[in-house]
Amino acid sequence: MKxxxxxxxxxxxxxKRDPITLxxxxxxxxxxxxxxxxxxxxxxxxxxTVVFDEAKSVESRxxxxxxxxxxxxxxxxxxxxxxxxxxxxxxxQASVGLVIDADFGKDIHRGQPASAFLIVDASxxxxxxxxxxxxxxxxxxxxxxxxxxxxxWKWQELPIDLRVRPWYNPDLKTSSFIIxxxxxxxxxxxxxQFTATAIVRERERxxxxxxxxxxxxxxxxxxxxxxxxxxxGYIQLTMTILMMRFLFGIVIQGSVLELYIxxxxxxxxxxxxxxxxxxxxxxxxxxxxxxxxxxxxFVFLSGYVFPIDGMPWxxxxxxxxxxxxxxxxxxxxxxxxGAGLGELWKPVAWLSLYTFLIIALAVARFKKTxx
Amino acid sequence: xxxxPRGRNGEIFLEAKHLTRRFGAFTAVNDVSFSVPRxxxxxxxxxxGSGKSTTIRMLTGLLEPTSGTATGFGGLDxxxxxxxxxxxxxxxxxKFSLYLDMSVEExxxxxxxxxxxxxxxLSERIAALSKRLGFEPLLPLLxxxxxxxxxxxxxxxxxxxxxxELLFLDEPTxxxxxxxxxxxxxxxxELAADRGMTVLVTTHYMDEAEQCDSLAFILNGVLIAEGTPxxxxxxxxxxxxxVVTQGDPFAALSGVRGDDAxxxxxxxxxxxxxxxxxxxxxxxxxxxxxxxxxxxxxPSLEDVFVSLARRxxxxxxxxxx
Numbered sequence: 001m002k003x004x005x006x007x008x009x010x011x012x013x014x015x016k017r018d019p020i021t022l023x024x025x026x027x028x029x030x031x032x033x034x035x036x037x038x039x040x041x042x043x044x045x046x047x048x049t050v051v052f053d054e055a056k057s058v059e060s061r062x063x064x065x066x067x068x069x070x071x072x073x074x075x076x077x078x079x080x081x082x083x084x085x086x087x088x089x090x091x092x093q094a095s096v097g098l099v100i101d102a103d104f105g106k107d108i109h110r111g112q113p114a115s116a117f118l119i120v121d122a123s124x125x126x127x128x129x130x131x132x133x134x135x136x137x138x139x140x141x142x143x144x145x146x147x148x149x150x151x152x153w154k155w156q157e158l159p160i161d162l163r164v165r166p167w168y169n170p171d172l173k174t175s176s177f178i179i180x181x182x183x184x185x186x187x188x189x190x191x192x193q194f195t196a197t198a199i200v201r202e203r204e205r206x207x208x209x210x211x212x213x214x215x216x217x218x219x220x221x222x223x224x225x226x227x228x229x230x231x232x233g234y235i236q237l238t239m240t241i242l243m244m245r246f247l248f249g250i251v252i253q254g255s256v257l258e259l260y261i262x263x264x265x266x267x268x269x270x271x272x273x274x275x276x277x278x279x280x281x282x283x284x285x286x287x288x289x290x291x292x293x294x295x296x297x298f299v300f301l302s303g304y305v306f307p308i309d310g311m312p313w314x315x316x317x318x319x320x321x322x323x324x325x326x327x328x329x330x331x332x333x334x335x336x337x338g339a340g341l342g343e344l345w346k347p348v349a350w351l352s353l354y355t356f357l358i359i360a361l362a363v364a365r366f367k368k369t370x371x
Numbered sequence: 372x373x374x375x376p377r378g379r380n381g382e383i384f385l386e387a388k389h390l391t392r393r394f395g396a397f398t399a400v401n402d403v404s405f406s407v408p409r410x411x412x413x414x415x416x417x418x419x420g421s422g423k424s425t426t427i428r429m430l431t432g433l434l435e436p437t438s439g440t441a442t443g444f445g446g447l448d449x450x451x452x453x454x455x456x457x458x459x460x461x462x463x464x465x466k467f468s469l470y471l472d473m474s475v476e477e478x479x480x481x482x483x484x485x486x487x488x489x490x491x492x493l494s495e496r497i498a499a500l501s502k503r504l505g506f507e508p509l510l511p512l513l514x515x516x517x518x519x520x521x522x523x524x525x526x527x528x529x530x531x532x533x534x535x536e537l538l539f540l541d542e543p544t545x546x547x548x549x550x551x552x553x554x555x556x557x558x559x560x561e562l563a564a565d566r567g568m569t570v571l572v573t574t575h576y577m578d579e580a581e582q583c584d585s586l587a588f589i590l591n592g593v594l595i596a597e598g599t600p601x602x603x604x605x606x607x608x609x610x611x612x613x614v615v616t617q618g619d620p621f622a623a624l625s626g627v628r629g630d631d632a633x634x635x636x637x638x639x640x641x642x643x644x645x646x647x648x649x650x651x652x653x654x655x656x657x658x659x660x661x662x663x664x665x666x667x668x669x670p671s672l673e674d675v676f677v678s679l680a681r682r683x684x685x686x687x688x689x690x691x692x
Contacts, residue, residue, distance in 0.1 A: 003485050003487070005484075006481055006484035009481075009484075010470070010473070013473060014470065017472040017473070205466075205468065205471070206464060206467075206468040207469070209466075210482075212433055213431045213432065213457060213462040213539075214457060214486060215454050215458040215486065215487075216485050217454065
């Protein structure tokens, strides 16, 4: 116990002497929360649109205004030929082109299908699929209007009435979805790199060997590294939660205590992973590269940005070895849905198993590389 | 034999039996056995990569031997009583393993607490050692700014804080000025003689090796000779002739090299040294006499090592002679 205390004291002392790392501990959560919170936005609005209106009729103008009023489309120009429209899209001046047929108005009155094209820049799939669904929604609405007028129906009474209720995130804000998960990402980023380099640095400088000839046991040496970083992890967790609350107005619906308990499990898992890297890497450079190598799949397969359900089965399976996956499930559950650990027992159980295995593996590897 | 606070100097304190360590197909240390008496300074000599450090690492508990055992401290086994074993030894390596971003005092406090020293006792030890090794003014400074010699003295103090009974020194004086080396060795000998501390040191400074109570030569992982410096040199006594050559020393060297009466011939500055085969001293003398004023030279440990290594390289020849 005394030895563990000495090891922890030493770690904090060294941290105090390392202003760059100290600043990183505080700045990384701030920067990432601001960047991810404000920059990532799936709600595609104000898509730059060029209109090639051959009809120039009341009906065609009605279609355009119906589209702009949704705020999803913003007309940046009218063109008078298909060539010009193609140029606007090719050059990236616009991402949507609307072509309205010359007979658009007349066809409606004649009872024939009035045609218009919506050309979208599908190189950005998120944007284009939203533009398509919104535009077809508008077209459907207009069609129903025309049909109901012809048949003398009342507009309000549609045969099928599907009402959508967006629970847990009523404003459909991307930040509500992004920021809780961001907590897991921030902790992964900083803690893996800190631990991975911390042990390798001691090995490079020969101090690890000096520690190992002392009576300090391997478990004490590893715990002496893990404890200070756990404190750092909690500081970052708290900072991000506070920014989430006061910058983005996301209130934790569930229990904060439960969040911190699962948070400890996750921090331990990430630290164990950093330890594992440090037993494989022989230089700090290698440790950095290896942590960067694991970080990207960690972020992308964790369900943080891309839903796991949409992945091919092999990647769904792969996402099971990513601890952030379980923590993100818990974070979203507790923060947004107010779920308790009883409801979230599955991800919590997986995370516990993972944490146990990774630390056991790290200790075993540490034994092997030094014995 | 003198009595020390910890027991009788001279009884066997550390014993290595058939120590072997393999790394994959490579055998770094091959069946090495030796014993070190209490209160003695035992030197380990050998070229780089010969297995010296690997042996020391096994004896400190840093590395598990592939086979063989090490026992010491009056009944402990390094493999079974690792924690107790480590508590009673001190270790200082060629790399001066201190935390560069901590001050001298912080480093000493840290290592002292790891060994379980009480704060009051620790302060006492730090004060005494920093005074004895002359680094008191350096205590508040960051280790990073210290010279190699200063760091070495601090590292020695760190290894001695808990008053170990067995001290391992792995090339401790590399890159240190002669005055620093002097101070270093004075303290080591004092601790060995007065406190009964047993010392195991690897070095390639022959003057340091010369002062060890006992020496072991290691080559390619094999222990090739062991004994006091005196006993080791005995074999070569009277067989080395040195001559200050009149003409070109290189021409003189190629003139005698390969002669049947000689085991070896080499240049030592401008002097030519030849080693006669046992029993052929007179022939060797006749060979070098015409070259200049020849005399019988005292064998150095370097001569001993070269001679041993050569015999090792040509085993049949050695057997024949």
